Each structure stands twice: as structure tokens, then as C-alpha cells.
Amino acid sequence: MTATILNGTETAAAIKADLRTRVAALQARGVTPGLGTVLVGDDPGSRWYVNGKHKDCAEVGIASLRRDLPADATQADVERAVAELNADPACTGYIVQLPLPKGLNEQRVLELIDPDSDADGLHPVNLGRLVLGVPAPLPCTPRGIVELLRRYHVPIAGAEVCVVGRGVTVGRPLGLLLTRRTENATVTLCHTGTKDLAAHTRRADIIVAAAGVPGIITPGMVRAGAAVLDVGVSRVEGSDGKKHIVGDVHADVADVAGFVSPNPGGVGPMTRAMLLTNVVEKAESAL
Numbered sequence: 001m002t003a004t005i006l007n008g009t010e011t012a013a014a015i016k017a018d019l020r021t022r023v024a025a026l027q028a029r030g031v032t033p034g035l036g037t038v039l040v041g042d043d044p045g046s047r048w049y050v051n052g053k054h055k056d057c058a059e060v061g062i063a064s065l066r067r068d069l070p071a072d073a074t075q076a077d078v079e080r081a082v083a084e085l086n087a088d089p090a091c092t093g094y095i096v097q098l099p100l101p102k103g104l105n106e107q108r109v110l111e112l113i114d115p116d117s118d119a120d121g122l123h124p125v126n127l128g129r130l131v132l133g134v135p136a137p138l139p140c141t142p143r144g145i146v147e148l149l150r151r152y153h154v155p156i157a158g159a160e161v162c163v164v165g166r167g168v169t170v171g172r173p174l175g176l177l178l179t180r181r182t183e184n185a186t187v188t189l190c191h192t193g194t195k196d197l198a199a200h201t202r203r204a205d206i207i208v209a210a211a212g213v214p215g216i217i218t219p220g221m222v223r224a225g226a227a228v229l230d231v232g233v234s235r236v237e238g239s240d241g242k243k244h245i246v247g248d249v250h251a252d253v254a255d256v257a258g259f260v261s262p263n264p265g266g267v268g269p270m271t272r273a274m275l276l277t278n279v280v281e282k283a284e285s286a287l
């Protein structure tokens, strides 16, 4: 079997085209949604992600509010940037790019974000709302995964989903999202401490690999025809001495699976599209 590619780049482009129309409708009513970012330091990866988010905003018509702080910014500096964005009426929602440089109290910063300005859906109050089933901005990567599956008509309701990874940005909230009544999947949440990982993945209709362990999902662990989504982001040095991004899914899985998400070009672009969606939805709901 050669798998159908779950093309996140193409799907994200379609979502952005739809958002452009919705932003134009908002602007016609005098509302311009704004996305804020707080970036601390000069980690090239973080800088690249934040630049990408502002490029996306420009494409869709969302205003960009950027707070770039130097690597030696103090806890008070970061907290001031957060307080400014909380108070800025032009800021529909914002994110604090993670990880923050060492020495800064990340948890404290995240808790200072106004939950109603949290574009990431990662504030403790919004994660709590997800647990309770109360409307809230949804975490972008889990939402992007569900949206990608939907657009390729991969059945979710009643499906056995094996999530590999218990991280706060992907695995854990994805389990919560997929088990809501509206998604109605059965989820097994595995992680690097799972005794017999293959026994769990082999039963799954959908495998989401978000452990951050290169190649942890091999062809023998995948049921024929299953959907396999690769969310792993590991930077490893190639034979050319350059750093490359490698995912959690072995390339040969595409010979067994029914659907695979490429990496890059799969869940990453969907994450960005869902961040924009959260901002546009918030602006629409405030009308």
C-alpha cells in the first residue's frame, strides 16, 4: 500500500484563503483582528517560527503586534510585555513563544496571560475549560491534527487513536480533544514509559506520534491502512554536519499506512493556520 499524503501545506493554504474572506468581513464592520507575539532572545528556531506567524498574519489581513526582547531580558521585562498586550485593545490574542531562555520563570509568565487573550489555548484556565468541555480557544497543534484528518475524511468518531507523547502542547490536550462527544474517538495515551508500545499502536486506526523520538514509529508497528501523523520535531546532525529536523515516523511507514502526514509539510503548517483561526474566531465572537 502506498499512503495518501495528508498535505498540511495545501490544507493550511485553503484555511488561510477562507480566513482572508472572514477578516475582510470583519474589516468591513470596522474590526481588524490583531495577533501579538512575545519573543525573548535570539534562538534561530524560535525567531523563524515567530517570523512565520507574522508572515501568515500579513497574508490573511491580521495586524501584527510584535514584542521582541533581548536574550538578557529580565522576568520583569517579560511580565511588562505581557501586561501591555493584555491591556492593548488592538490585540485580539497573543502567544509567548516557548521555550523562554533559561533563568526566566516560564510557568509564571504563562499564568499572567489573560486567558481570554490566549491565542495558543495553553493557559491553565483554557486547558481546564477543555477538560470541562466549556468553550475556549483550543490548543493549535491538537486542533490542527483533527482538522487535517477531517479534511481528508479520515473517520474519527469511534476510531481507535493511539497518541504517543504526553506533552502539554500536543499529546495531553489531543487526548482531551479527541474524547469530546463531538469527536468521539477512543484514545490510548502512550509515552516513552509505555511497556509494549507496538501492542498499542498496532490496534490503532489513527496513530499520532508526538514523542520527540526520531523514528520511534516503524512499519511493523502500524496496521495496514491506518492513518499516521508525525508531529515529532528533533534536530539532529546529518552526515553533512548540518542540523536537520527529523520526525518520529520512519519513512517506510508510508508503505503500510493508508494516510501519512509528511514532516515538514504536515502538522506544522496546520498549527500555524489554527493559531490564525483562534484569533479570527475570537474577533468574530466579540462583534
Ligand SMILES: Nc1nc(=O)c2c([nH]1)NC[C@@H]1CN(c3ccc(C(=O)N[C@@H](CCC(=O)O)C(=O)O)cc3)C=[N+]21
Pocket (backbone or CB within 6 Å): 049, 095, 096, 097, 098, 099, 120, 140, 245, 263, 264, 265, 266, 267, 268, 269, 270, 271, 272
Ligand atoms: N507559545 C508557543 N506556541 C507554539 O505553537 C509553539 C511554541 N510556543 N514554541 C515552538 C513550537 C513549535 N511550533 C511549530 C509551528 C509550526 C511549525 C511549522 O510550520 N513547520 C514547518 C517547517 C519546518 C521546518 O522546515 O523547519 C513544517 O512542518 O512544514 C513547526 C513548529 C509551534 N510552537
